[in-house]
Amino acid sequence: MNGELLQVKDLRVYYHTEAGPVKAVDGVSLSLGRGARLGLVGESGCGKSTLAMTLLRLIKSPGRIESGQVLLEGLDLVQLPEDKMRQVRLGQISLIPQGAMNSLNPVMRVKDQIMDGMKDHSEKMSQAELETRVYEALDSVELERGVANMYPHELSGGMKQRVCVAIAISLRPKIIVADEPTSALDVVIQRQVMETIERLQSALGISMILIGHDMGLMAQSVERLAVMYAGRLVEVGRVEDIFSEPLHPYTLLLISTLPVLEAKGTFKGIPGITPSLLNAPANCLFHPRCPQAKDICAQEVPALIEARPARWVACHLDEVQR
Amino acid sequence: MTALMELRNVTKVYTGGLFRRRTTVALEDIFLSIGGERPTITAIAGESGSGKTTMGMLLLRFLTPTKGEILYKGQDLAKMSREEWLTFRREVQAIFQDPFEVYNPFYKVDHVLSVPIAKFHLAKGKAAERALMEKALLDVGLRPEETLGRYPHQLSGGQRQRITVARALLLQPRLIIADEPVSMVDASLRATILESLRNLNRDLGISILYITHDLATAYHICEDIVVLYQGSVTEAGDVDAVIKNPKHPYTQLLVRSIAWPDPKRKWGKVEVARSKEKKWPGVEWDEATRSCKFADRCPFTTDICLQKLPPLFQTESQRAVACYLYKDAPILEGNEIGKVLGQKG
Numbered sequence: 042m043n044g045e046l047l048q049v050k051d052l053r054v055y056y057h058t059e060a061g062p063v064k065a066v067d068g069v070s071l072s073l074g075r076g077a078r079l080g081l082v083g084e085s086g087c088g089k090s091t092l093a094m095t096l097l098r099l100i101k102s103p104g105r106i107e108s109g110q111v112l113l114e115g116l117d118l119v120q121l122p123e124d125k126m127r128q129v130r131l132g133q134i135s136l137i138p139q140g141a142m143n144s145l146n147p148v149m150r151v152k153d154q155i156m157d158g159m160k161d162h163s164e165k166m167s168q169a170e171l172e173t174r175v176y177e178a179l180d181s182v183e184l185e186r187g188v189a190n191m192y193p194h195e196l197s198g199g200m201k202q203r204v205c206v207a208i209a210i211s212l213r214p215k216i217i218v219a220d221e222p223t224s225a226l227d228v229v230i231q232r233q234v235m236e237t238i239e240r241l242q243s244a245l246g247i248s249m250i251l252i253g254h255d256m257g258l259m260a261q262s263v264e265r266l267a268v269m270y271a272g273r274l275v276e277v278g279r280v281e282d283i284f285s286e287p288l289h290p291y292t293l294l295l296i297s298t299l300p301v302l303e304a305k306g307t308f309k310g311i312p313g314i315t316p317s318l319l320n321a322p323a324n325c326l327f328h329p330r331c332p333q334a335k336d337i338c339a340q341e342v343p344a345l346i347e348a349r350p351a352r353w354v355a356c357h358l359d360e361v362q363r
Numbered sequence: 364m365t366a367l368m369e370l371r372n373v374t375k376v377y378t379g380g381l382f383r384r385r386t387t388v389a390l391e392d393i394f395l396s397i398g399g400e401r402p403t404i405t406a407i408a409g410e411s412g413s414g415k416t417t418m419g420m421l422l423l424r425f426l427t428p429t430k431g432e433i434l435y436k437g438q439d440l441a442k443m444s445r446e447e448w449l450t451f452r453r454e455v456q457a458i459f460q461d462p463f464e465v466y467n468p469f470y471k472v473d474h475v476l477s478v479p480i481a482k483f484h485l486a487k488g489k490a491a492e493r494a495l496m497e498k499a500l501l502d503v504g505l506r507p508e509e510t511l512g513r514y515p516h517q518l519s520g521g522q523r524q525r526i527t528v529a530r531a532l533l534l535q536p537r538l539i540i541a542d543e544p545v546s547m548v549d550a551s552l553r554a555t556i557l558e559s560l561r562n563l564n565r566d567l568g569i570s571i572l573y574i575t576h577d578l579a580t581a582y583h584i585c586e587d588i589v590v591l592y593q594g595s596v597t598e599a600g601d602v603d604a605v606i607k608n609p610k611h612p613y614t615q616l617l618v619r620s621i622a623w624p625d626p627k628r629k630w631g632k633v634e635v636a637r638s639k640e641k642k643w644p645g646v647e648w649d650e651a652t653r654s655c656k657f658a659d660r661c662p663f664t665t666d667i668c669l670q671k672l673p674p675l676f677q678t679e680s681q682r683a684v685a686c687y688l689y690k691d692a693p694i695l696e697g698n699e700i701g702k703v704l705g706q707k708g
Contacts, residue, residue, distance in 0.1 A: 050417045084549040085520070162531040198411075227410035227576060232630055252561030254550055257579070261630055298554040299624040300579040305603070310555025314519050 046248055047073040047096075049132075052109030054088075054095050061320045065091040065104070065271035072346070073216065073248050078239075080263035080280065081197035081252045082295075082325035084315055087253050088228060088272040093220045096250070097130050113215075132343050135209040137219040145193040151204050152189035179209040180281075181244075182237055203237065207341065210241055217242065220252045235262055256299055259274035260284060268292050271316050271326035274345055276288060278352035288354045288361055290331045333358060365437050366701060367398030367570055367660055368422060368455070373431035374419050375594075376591035389417040391594045393431075394621070394697035396704060403705045404561070406581035406602065406677055408617070409591035415574045419542045419589075422572070423457055426655045453483055456531035460543040462524035466515035472523075473511050475530050476500075483534060488654060497528040502567075503559045521552030532567075542574045557584050578621050578680045582606045587704045590614050593656040596675065600682030601702045610684045655686070663688060677703065 054066040060129040065088040073079050083089045087265040096101055096111055098118055111118040113133060118126065130136075131218035139142065146154055153173045156244065159166065166174070176186050182203040191203055203221065209217055219238065238336040239262060242249050252262055259266055259280065266283050286295040294311045326330070328338035337357045345355040346362075354361045375390045393416075397405055409415045420426040421433060424440050433440045435451050443451060459465060466475065476496045478483070486492040497507040515523060521681060533540050540544065541560065545553040561584045563569045563707040573579050581588055588602040590611070597609040609618045619631035654669040655661070661668070667687050675683040676692040683695045683703045695702065 084551060228578070228622070229410065229616055232620040232622070256550060256624040260624045260626045260628075261622045284626050286626070295551060296624070298551055300583045301625060302582075302607070302623060302628070306583055310553070310558060311551035312555075313593065315523065315549075320659070 044070040044287070046075045046077075046114060047071075047194065048110070048112040050098070050110040050112065052095060054091055054104060054110065055107050055323060057103045057105060058319070061266040063318045064272050065286070065318055066095060066320045067270075068109075069272075069274055069316075069319065070279075071267060071274070071277070073250065076243065076246045076248055077265065078249045078251065079257040080244065080266040080271060081250060082254060082256060082259050082266060083269035084254060085180055086315055086318070087269045088318070089269050090220055092269070093138075093218050093250070093252050095134065096133055096200040096216075096218055097136050099130075101325070128137055131158050131209075131214060132212045133214055133218040135212070135214040135216060137205055137209050137217065137222045137274055138239070139220045140225065141222065142225065144308065145201060145204065147193055149192070151191055151193070151196075152178075154204070155189075155208050155211055158208050163212050171349060178211045181210065181241055183209045197230075198226055199234060202226060202230075202234050206234070206238055208329075210245065213245060214247060216248045217249045218252070221254075222251070223258065224253065225254070227228070231258070254294065271321065272318050273326065273342075273354065274353075276352075276354050278349075279352075282349070282352060287344045288348055288352065289356050290326075290333050290358070291327050294330075294332075327354075349363070365399065366396035366434075367436065368396070369432075369434040369437075370395040370418075370421070370699060371432045371434065373421065373428045373433060375413075375414070375421060375426065376429045384630075388592075388594050390421070390428075392697065393418070394700045395589065395596075395597065396701040397432045397572055398681065399701075399705055401705070402564055402568045402570045403587065404571045404573060405704065406585040406587045406588040407572060407591065407667075408520055408576065408578055408581055410576060410617075412593065413591040414594040415543055415576075415591055417548065419457070419540050419572070419574050422453075423455065423541055436560050453534045454537040456534060456536040456686050458524075458531055458539060458541040458544045460526050461547055462520050462527060463547075464524060466611055468512075468515055471511075472513055472515055475526060476533060479530060479533055485533065486596055495533060496529075499532045499632050500526070502532055502563070504559055519552070521548050521555065524548055524552075524556055524649055525559065528563075532563065535567075536569055538570045538572065540572045542573070543576070544573070545580065546577065553580070554649065557593040560584060578606060578617060579623065589639060589704070590617070594674070596683075596685055596700075597657065598682070599653075599675070599700060600679070604679065604682055610678060610682070610689065611657075611686045612661045612688075616660075677698070 049069060049071040052069045054063055056063040069092060077096060081089050095106060100106060106119055118129060152175050155178055156171050159171055159174060169299040175189055179186055179188055184203050188296045211342055223234050226234060263280055266280045267274050270291050276292045284296060287296050298310055311330060316326050322341055323342050325338040327342050335357060343355045345353045348354040348361045373393045375400050376386050376388050378386045381652045402450050406659040407415045407418055408421050421428055438447060445654055467505055480495060480533060486495050500510055505525055545556050548556060560571055564571050573585055574579060585602045588605050589599045590597045592613050598605055598614045606677050609615045653671050658664045658668045658674045673685045673687050675685050675695040678691040678692045681703050
């Protein structure tokens with residue numbers, strides 16, 4: 042996997058609390074190709090947002106990157122000095138954080154907010170050059186140029202979200218990490234924003250990591266899917282393969298909770314609750330909820346192995362281990 | 364057949380603005396009937412600004428309508444006596460969106476359940492109270508020994524939301540108004556909560572009004588659906604028909620924008636023009652503009668759409684559509700909306 046744009050190797054991020062370490066990301070390995078679209082799906086508290094923040098090295102105390110590597114074209118971001126890391130953020134990898142549209146500065150014009158990021162994270166540019174870039178960015182997210190001189194309160198939710206996308210692509214990054222980019226939007230607007238992101242992503246050759254809990258959005262937007270549970274990846278593969286034949290029992294249950302058009306009224310929840318990541322034991326963390334759990338599941342962490350071509354699964358079941 | 368609850372020609376206008384009086388019509392001339400001889404599950408669907416939450420608030424009498432009447436068992440909410448009001452408050456219960464904000468962090472979760480028991484004198488003595496609480500918790504699939512005696516922060520969002528369902532259940536209501544009950548809950552628990560709502564309807568005969576923006580879940584648990592757009596009904600009727608074969612251009616846009624969790628079922632083709640993305644959802648109150656509210660986004664707009672608001676046309680026995688594309692169908696007067704709702708048996 043040498044041609045990969047981004048490689049995450051055995052990454053561990055713990056939050057050090059008084060009660061002990063919370064293992065939010067516990068040994069995650071991932072890779073992302075050029076122009077690829079990867080989905081990262083999981084329930085709240087599974088560590089998916091922590092993973093997103095780690096890719097940009099935005100983890101703050103009490104959180105700490107314990108070990109592992111984040112390789113961007115071979116460059117290890119975990120070891121990079123802070124001033125170099127600033128150039129990587131927005132310039133190479135940009136983040137659309139959760140609830141981004143509410144993070145716009147209410148007393149700053151849209152134009153200035155887009156410029157702000159560009160000034161901070163790139164080589165020096167002239168004012169004229171900055172303005173050209175602002176208009177290009179607005180054009181590419183299908184906003185009128187007049188929006189540049191508006192304040193956030195003059196915009197609707199969908200427009201604000203587009204402004205956030207414009208900021209994210211203003212420096213033509215190689216990767217966009219989008220953490221629930223549409224969770225606060227109505228279905229119609231959600232679709233329009235996602236289609237804008239996808240169009241830009243393929244036009245500019247940007248890779249995307251889409252993070253969220255909405256399996257519907259994943260099915261519509263990504264090529265590969267990584268399912269995360271309690272700080273670890275349990276299944277990674279092509280989205281069609283995962284939906285047609287989920288191999289990990291968690292993925293299987295997760296998919297069976299979803300409403301589909303064909304079978305009205307037949308959906309069931311997953312019994313039990315998500316485990317606390319505080320002092321997480323070294324076993325399969327899903328085994329207390331798993332209908333197919335065996336003795337070994339309570340004793341050993343299953344490794345993420347290639348169970349089928351291009352499918353990685355972490356489970357002790359025989360079908361996976363064959 | 365008298366409906367359990369009815370809206371008759373209800374309009375709700377919000378006025379605001381400090382120097383410039385701004386008025387927003389949240390709901391306009393709405394007729395609706397819920398429940399009746401048979402318990403029903405009805406979905407009220409729409410985007411933000413469609414007026415769906417306002418409708419829930421009106422039905423609970425948290426708001427009073429600007430115009431029109433709201434009836435419970437044929438009795439106007441505004442003219443109820445004290446006893447009737449108490450009965451209403453027991454028989455109509457609410458479940459809200461956010462399972463985190465309804466709890467006081469200083470009280471154990473038992474408090475949420477014991478208050479209604481005390482207020483409505485449902486139990487004599489501690490043992491009877493405990494038995495009632497346990498039964499309600501079991502009904503929503505929670506184990507009482509793992510739930511009672513705990514503080515809210517010790518429970519997950521899904522558990523908390525199920526306790527609010529249990530609280531609603533305690534009072535043996537006739538109607539539960541659930542405003543986006545699962546939008547803040549994880550996917551794996553979403554199904555569990557919806558399942559318990561559906562079971563309440565089936566096993567205990569409680570009618571449910573499910574207010575949502577999520578058409579996929581509405582399709583699964585409801586029988587009927589009423590789609591709102593900017594305070595007016597665009598389409599109403601049997602949920603299977605509406606979701607599988609939407610007729611109003613707005614419903615078509617909504618249904619084709621559902622992100623079905625199936626990589627083989629991609630977002631459908633949309634002919635509808637892009638939204639102008641209004642700054643303020645809802646329309647300005649102006650008697651002169653009586654055009655169809657969807658006309659500025661609709662690809663099929665003709666002259667008549669701009670001249671007057673379309674009435675409901677009854678296209679099938681269990682469906683009405685407010686669109687001139689179906690003007691050959693008979694007009695369904697507002698107070699006849701019950702004809703297309705709750706007919707499945």
